[in-house]
Amino acid sequence: MTMGDSNAPADLLAFTCPIPISDYPTITLAHGGGGRLTQMLIEKMLVPTFANPALEALHDGAVLGLPTTTGEAQTRLAFSTDSFVVSPLFFPGGDIGSLAVHGTVNDLAMCGARPLALSAGFILEEGLAMTDLWRIVQSMGQAAQRVGVPIATGDTKVVDHGKGDGIYINTSGVGIIPANVHISPTRARPGDVVIVSGRIAVHGIAIMSVREGLEFETALESDSAPLADLVSRVLAAGSEGVHVLRDPTRGGVSSALNEIAGQARVGIRLVEASIPIDDAVRGACEILGLDPLYVANEGKCIAIVAREVAEAVLAAFREDPLGQQAAIIGEVVPEHPSKVYMRSRIGGMRVVDMLSGEQLPRIC
């Protein structure tokens, strides 16, 4: 685009918004659900506008090659950002501070990178208790220390009372990708095996149970955890046979696998009975009418690996404290490209589609 020779301002109205305003004149919560509407925002508005190869890879983070003058192999950096708006700020198993560190560390890990440094941006609401902020900052510090990554830069802003949920945090991070690691959603290929690192849907159900005041016999704790060490183990065991890594956060396992199937143009076939899930979580999902495949995780990793290394990778997962319940849940197939199918517990087949908006509990 050129701005023309005159000094006249660009005619912004000449650019048609790619998302018909008549359909969605305003943002709804469903645009943040991690499903099809979120994808529409990203793919129709953000990616075409900011068009560049790193963004277009649509990975958890961008992979950037550092320019070299000597002609040696490039050092590759992973660069990622994530914003945290969770309510409540403190929840069983974590808080917004540790979650903000884990989220970006995990996005970098899913690029195969060891984190080098993080940034932290705070949007604080007037009236937030100083003790709460102190707890959150302490928790961030501890989480970063556990991973061994410095929070090297940051920013604070304060907004009027009523214009924020106490605190929002953005974290960004950079990490270095080892030379022999090539992780990309497009590398999934028929014959590959799909592994999940542990029991799914824990974070989303734990948050929902505190937010909605639901009480269950078993107390559920979020699975929020840093996956950098786990990923290192997996990469050591599977080497170049590790094709795709993804942390199935918002939108759950189903959204992550649908994205991968779409980007690699392959089919994915799951076996429902092999997907690890905690009984309490499953019970909560049954009662509320939610599908655990769409519920958020904050300390789980999906790996798509060559069949030859599957057993070694599975063993590596299970050696790590965060991967003891790891399981093979399916495979990549040449049939039904871009679609995810699942064999049900009684032996029927169905499509596992991407969610449209947010899951809403049903009437009866």
Place this chain on the structure above:
Amino acid sequence: MRFVDEYRNETDAQKLLRGIMRTVTRPWTIMEICGGQTHTLIKSGIDRLLPPEITLVHGPGCPVCVTPLELIDRAIAIARQPGVIFTSFGDMLRVPGSQTDLLRVKAQGGDVRMVYSPLDALKLARKHPDHQVVFFAVGFETTAPGNAMAVWQAKQLGLSNFSILCSHVLVPPAMEAILSSPANTVQGFLAAGHVCSVMGYWEYEPIAARYHIPVVVTGFEPLDLLQGIYMTVRALEEGRVGVENQYSRAVSREGNRSAQQLMAQVFQVSDRKWRGIGAIPQSGYSLRPEFAAFDAGQRFGVAGIVAAESPVCIAGQIMQGLKKPHDCPAFGTLCTPEHPLGAPMVSSEGACAAYYQYGRAG
């Protein structure tokens, strides 16, 4: 997991499927009443495991789907008023009215809240005496006892800031409407187990006798449905009519008497309009005159709002078992979960949503 895994295992599913295959000798059309059953059938893939002789058609038992368009418009009109906290089950929030839906009203600043029970709405009313709290009371006989309890308690507590927008519907009149239609193809029913856990199944006995059909009260797990289908096919093949109970772990012939008594105290049977189907006489509940003060339609002056259905959407025919979702030219093209033309595409009990979400394109 106890009480779930027993009803979802492959070995027993295969046994029941073999039983069905051994029994069936000719084509039969069976309707499952409840949208929750439709979703189980499609989600677990039962529809594709059954022998080709058996056609399952999907019934009207999706409370979200049959709630008339004008009632959604009335809900939206109330939710937009200042000082109102509008509460609803999550399912109703996405259902399109003639212009917009409740989620978008929320996005535009309306105080719309999702609750898990009408009693939660009642709690909100006690907590916010300066607000009017309205609950969107939709559903079949399943949700009616909870809604009756909320209104009854509100009266006991003398709450003047609580009301319900009521659109209760009843299963037996809908079954009769389907069976008496000249276009009817249904030869046997899987009755909705949850409705029967409240109402019992004695109401279905005269219907089964009048229309010479088998009715099998059926649960919601995959094995419940397979067993319900097996029992229906056996009855059809043997020429038996009458009511059988597959869901005996939850349903008795008489049902839940205390729930029925409370419902009779608060509600009266009245004519109801069903979305896409039209008016069915004596097919729903409205509040009795002594509880009229809790009628949100009257309190907010929205009872006069009327609306016309989309001419493209064939939801009515789908819910009467006359057509399948993929028979609709708009299915998956003009009508998707992002741009629904009718409620069955967005409800978690809607047949169109099940077909779309679980990949039954045609």
